[in-house]
Amino acid sequence: MELFSEANKIEIDIYHSLKDVIDPELGINIIDLGLVYDIHYSFEKGIVINLTLSSEGCPMGDVILDDIKAVLKEKFTFCDSQVNLIWEPKWHSGFITPAGKKALNLN
Amino acid sequence: MINLDLSSRLSFRLISLHYITATINFFIASILILCSVESFLGHYFNPRLLSITHILALGWGGIMIFGALYQLLPVIVNSKLYNIKLGFVAFVFILLGVFLLSFCFWSFNVGVLMQIAAPILLIGVFLFSINVFMTSAPKKKTIEYEFVVSAILWLLVTCIVGVLMVFNFEYVFLSREHLHYLTLHAHVGAFGFFLLLIIGVSSKLIPMFLLSTPISNSSLVYSFYAINLGLVLILSDGFVFGSIDRIFFYALLIFTGILTYLYFIYSAYKSRVRRVLDIPMRKSMLAFIFILLLVFFYISTYALGSIEYTFRFIVSTGLLFFMGFISILIFGQTFKTFPFIVWIAKFKDTKNRKILPKDLYSEKLLQFQLPVFFIGFLVFLLGILAQNIQLLYCGAILFVITALLFFINVMKIVLYKS
Numbered sequence: 375m376e377l378f379s380e381a382n383k384i385e386i387d388i389y390h391s392l393k394d395v396i397d398p399e400l401g402i403n404i405i406d407l408g409l410v411y412d413i414h415y416s417f418e419k420g421i422v423i424n425l426t427l428s429s430e431g432c433p434m435g436d437v438i439l440d441d442i443k444a445v446l447k448e449k450f451t452f453c454d455s456q457v458n459l460i461w462e463p464k465w466h467s468g469f470i471t472p473a474g475k476k477a478l479n480l481n
Numbered sequence: 482m483i484n485l486d487l488s489s490r491l492s493f494r495l496i497s498l499h500y501i502t503a504t505i506n507f508f509i510a511s512i513l514i515l516c517s518v519e520s521f522l523g524h525y526f527n528p529r530l531l532s533i534t535h536i537l538a539l540g541w542g543g544i545m546i547f548g549a550l551y552q553l554l555p556v557i558v559n560s561k562l563y564n565i566k567l568g569f570v571a572f573v574f575i576l577l578g579v580f581l582l583s584f585c586f587w588s589f590n591v592g593v594l595m596q597i598a599a600p601i602l603l604i605g606v607f608l609f610s611i612n613v614f615m616t617s618a619p620k621k622k623t624i625e626y627e628f629v630v631s632a633i634l635w636l637l638v639t640c641i642v643g644v645l646m647v648f649n650f651e652y653v654f655l656s657r658e659h660l661h662y663l664t665l666h667a668h669v670g671a672f673g674f675f676l677l678l679i680i681g682v683s684s685k686l687i688p689m690f691l692l693s694t695p696i697s698n699s700s701l702v703y704s705f706y707a708i709n710l711g712l713v714l715i716l717s718d719g720f721v722f723g724s725i726d727r728i729f730f731y732a733l734l735i736f737t738g739i740l741t742y743l744y745f746i747y748s749a750y751k752s753r754v755r756r757v758l759d760i761p762m763r764k765s766m767l768a769f770i771f772i773l774l775l776v777f778f779y780i781s782t783y784a785l786g787s788i789e790y791t792f793r794f795i796v797s798t799g800l801l802f803f804m805g806f807i808s809i810l811i812f813g814q815t816f817k818t819f820p821f822i823v824w825i826a827k828f829k830d831t832k833n834r835k836i837l838p839k840d841l842y843s844e845k846l847l848q849f850q851l852p853v854f855f856i857g858f859l860v861f862l863l864g865i866l867a868q869n870i871q872l873l874y875c876g877a878i879l880f881v882i883t884a885l886l887f888f889i890n891v892m893k894i895v896l897y898k899s
Contacts, residue, residue, distance in 0.1 A: 396837070398824065399690070400692075400755075401837050428692055429692075433552075433553075434821070464695070466694060467694070470754075478755060478756075
């Protein structure tokens with residue numbers, strides 16, 4: 375029996391690939407920063423990623439989105455991808471992973 | 482979605498031009514301070530001091546802030562800059578105006594050349610203002626936007642009062658003495674333009690850089706109304722009733738606005754996620770301590786009965802504002818903003834993104850610059866208060882070294898090669 379479906383495996387793969395996208399101001403990746411809320415893959419819709427920024431009007435928003443698109447374009451050539459910037463729920467420090475907290479010297 | 486278009490070559494050039502020019506102007510100002518330290522011993526209304534003040538206020542602080550605003554305004558209003566080419570034209574007028582005006586003050590040429598210089602500067606500021614106002618207003622009017630817009634309006638008022646004073650040198654048409662209007666000009670320029678603009682931009686940037694939890698902006702709203710009301714009272718009393726006697730009380734109203742703004746910054750600092758601050762942010766935080774010192778010196782100026790001490794405290798207050806508060810904020814924020822635009826322009830290709838904006842400048846140099854500046858500032862301030870020329874020379878030498886270190890670090894960013 376397979377633990378993960380093919381779609382799940384792709385989603386896990388996307389999750390790890392997004393660790394290559396670094397927030398230029400903080401110097402840590404967007405997964406550990408807790409910016410990525412949702413990763414979904416289906417054969418029909420392709421890749422859909424919902425993410426937020428640490429604050430509205432963040433000047434690095436464009437750069438982060440460009441980097442995500444570049445990573446997806448490079449590694450997941452077999453499908454379309456869509457990246458949505460959302461503001462609910464509002465990002466807060468509770469979303470940062472333990473690895474991110476360590477990188478940011480948080481308790 | 483924010484579209485900064487920072488990778489555009491033209492936008493990159495416009496912003497870089499402002500940062501580099503302002504950095505050079507700071508170096509020029511520090512050399513001029515060294516060459517004329519004796520000017521800091523007497524009355525504040527003297528040609529050398531007026532010249533240095535205008536280079537510091539407009540050539541250094543002004544041009545740097547204009548460049549930063551071209552970069553940050555699109556962030557604040559979530560829109561593209563109205564016209565980049567207009568930014569270049571405004572830059573030429575402003576730079577030419579500042580140099581001619583400063584030269585005229587230095588040589589105390591209050592004739593035709595100054596009457597040409599002042600309107601040139603006014604045109605430059607007017608063109609800059611058009612660019613700011615025409616850059617689309619945000620869908621949701623934020624308090625930060627209101628601060629920026631009112632700051633630009635006060636800048637125009639400051640320049641218009643300045644132009645009137647220039648022409649009043651030759652064709653005496655203003656009813657009161659020159660110092661009366663100089664007081665109004667200085668208050669509106671310092672609190673109206675610099676302070677409001679810094680509050681508007683920093684109230685957006687500081688919580689962003691500190692990763693602060695959302696803070697209520699009610700203290701900012703109070704600050705906005707208190708400072709603007711104080712300025713309106715200063716100007717109307719000064720022009721309509723011809724009095725500057727009550728200016729101290731209006732300034733107290735402005736100071737309540739400063740204190741509530743500092744409370745906002747303190748709240749952002751206290752709720753920050755980033756516990757360890759980087760050097761640029763540490764410098765920025767120091768600037769807020771300087772503004773408290775400034776308030777203390779301003780109040781002391783009025784509290785002192787002796788005219789001799791009053792002059793010393795007025796010059797010290799000016800030093801605290803331009804060399805203290807404004808300069809140290811620029812020293813910090815330059816390395817939080819400028820490396821990003823250069824980084825985006827130079828590393829547009831995502832494959833090169835292993836280098837981060839903070840890698841573009843030397844942290845060691847920045848770290849070294851802080852004590853050099855700080856010691857220089859304290860020594861120079863003591864020199865003014867104690868009327869000691871040796872201390873003034875020592876402080877001025879350290880200012881020149883500070884300016885040189887800052888220039889090297891800015892050029893390191895500009896010339897960075899991957």
